[in-house]
Amino acid sequence: MHDRIEQQAAEWALRHPLGRVEQAQLDDWLAQDARHDGALLRAMAGLSAIEDALVAPTAYEPVRTPTRRWLLGGGIGLAAAAASVVLAWPRLTAQHVTTGRGEIRRLPLADGSVATINSDSDLRIMLAEDRRTIDLTRGQAWFQVAKDRTRPFIVDAGIAQVRAVGTAFSVVRGKDGVQVAVTEGTVAVWPSESSGLMTILEAGQFANFKTAGGAPTIGSAPGAIERALAWRNGEVALENDSLAEAVASFNRYNQRQLVLADPSLAQEKLVGLFRLDKPENFAAMLGQSLDLDVVVTPEEIRLARKKSAGR
Structure with a gap:
């Protein structure tokens, strides 16, 4: 008992x-x-x-x-x-923040922290005298947390919780689960519906949560983490990523969608740094480097392999 x-x-x-x-x-x-x-x-x-x-x-x-x-x-x-613990917890007023497609917002917080919020995200920010809480209901945000040992910084991402004091980290909440990636300092992470281990992540480490109550997969990939966060500067960084992955990244930010008319293109590997808001430039580069037909309409940019003269 x-x-x-x-x-x-x-x-x-x-x-x-x-x-x-x-x-x-x-x-x-x-x-x-x-x-x-x-x-x-x-x-x-x-x-x-x-x-x-x-x-x-x-x-x-x-x-x-x-x-x-x-x-x-x-x-x-x-x-x-x-x-020193007081059980009379304060009632909080939440600040609701949403971003639309293509919108990347840098939001200074009242405590000195900064939240950089990715496209198509939804979160609530609650600052109290004893702690700072972010409820991330959808999307991604990178937090640069002002140090304040009396006010821990907590992100609730549904199946996963993140706790920090003074650090920098990213949280992604999507259909496939939650990923936490640390770029500076250390954070504690744990499954929301579990009495299991609370794991401490250091800079360059990540944790992937797939199911409610399940233990996360932990890894270290500092280079990949930095590339994945290139969106903070309005860019996409590719390092042997597939064309399908690159197209998904561009389509998250743009009304005019890239379409792979030829499925065989999906696994082509790419390297480079590109502007997220310039899918036409990206498609033009693909047309030259992969010898593709590029058809641009107001709604989409279709990519296909050129047909041979004899076909």
Whole structure:
């Protein structure tokens, strides 16, 4: 029973800040058992310890990957941190931000952080005295987080959660899952519906979440991460990427769509740096380098291999 209470407390702590309905549910949970108050305090203290691990690793100590049981551990340091936790969480007003096709927005936040938001994205920004929360419901954003150890920066991407203090990272939420990629500093990531491991990612690392509650796939690919973020400058960087992948990138940003009329073109490999808002220039380059027929209409740019003279 005690372990179950501690686990429930951890789940409530990780969900903070709460909306009106969730706050009422938490109040009911706290009223059910006198032990719940203390368990929640310990959980919040554990999160404070995670902030210390994220922002202050020494050159002699490897960054740890704590489990939720470590997060809920006792001790004098955590007890002191628990004494400063206040259960009266503030009600927040959310700033709703959306971007349309082709729109890339650089949004300075009131705390000094900057969110660079990709095309066709939707998010809510909530800044409070004790934490900063982003609810990413669709699309992608890259966050350059202002350091503030008293206000952790949290991104809720549905099946995955990201927690940082002062760092830079990208979060993509799409049909195939969620990807977190770190470009500076360290962040903690974990599945939203799991009591499993909380993983710490360093600069150049990524985590892919495919299913609710499932453990992420972790990897290191600093070069690929930087290329994938070329959209921040209005560019697409290709490094042996397929033409099908390049077309999908261009089509995300432009009303005039690239169309591969010849399916055999899909796996052609490309290298180069191109302007995302210039699909006509990209198509012209393909016409020359791959000897293609390029037909441009107001709605689309069709690409096909040239037919031989004898056909």
